[in-house]
């Protein structure tokens with residue numbers, strides 16, 4: 001067994017090691033809108049779903065100069081976001097949307113992505129993304145000088161028809177290829193869902 005005491009490691013090493021262990025991580029691909037209506041898009045893989053109540057948790061770090069990321073600033077100002085889940089054909093666009101560009105540059109326009117209006121929030125959703133969750137900021141929790149946990153209420157869920165199972169009235173993972181984030185070694189590494197299994201549930205509560 002390789003054992004590392006995290007309390008004695010520099011921050012960079014902690015991040016490299018933990019982000020290689022907690023895998024695969026779903027990636028929240030988030031649209032927000034700034035004060036002048038510009039649409040921002042960026043991926044966040046420190047992300048999990050909380051299903052009762054219907055919420056999402058996302059950790060927002062800081063830019064290299066310590067300032068807030070555009071997603072974070074827009075969330076604070078407008079309190080709204082659309083969280084998408086991407087499938088394999090969108091992976092390169094997702095990756096490219098993480099580039100640190102000036103706030104006045106819209107990653108959506110830069111990448112030539114098409115949007116559709118949302119039902120209950122101002123940020124639009126990406127037309128090609130198989131899943132889009134319209135969200136409102138519930139609260140923020142400061143985790144230190146460089147990290148904030150944002151809790152979002154999910155108001156509306158959209159899924160592409162092609163991933164929907166009419167039999168079960170929910171999405172079926174065998175109809176699409178959700179992407180995930182793996183270790184950060186020389187940049188982010190990604191995975192795609194491979195095999196899926198259904199086991200007997202008769203003895204489960």
Ligand SMILES: Cc1cc2nc3c(=O)[nH]c(=O)nc-3n(C[C@H](O)[C@H](O)[C@H](O)COP(=O)(O)O)c2cc1C
Pocket residue numbers: 027040041042043044045046047059060061062068069070071072094095097098099100101181188
């Ligand atoms: C796959 C992937 C996952 C990421 N996850 C996070 C994350 O969980 N938290 C974070 O602060 N930044 C994360 N980043 C970095 C942000 O996407 C990046 O800082 C981006 O420039 C922020 O854009 P914005 O300023 O438009 O919000 C991730 C990047 C990639 C490529």
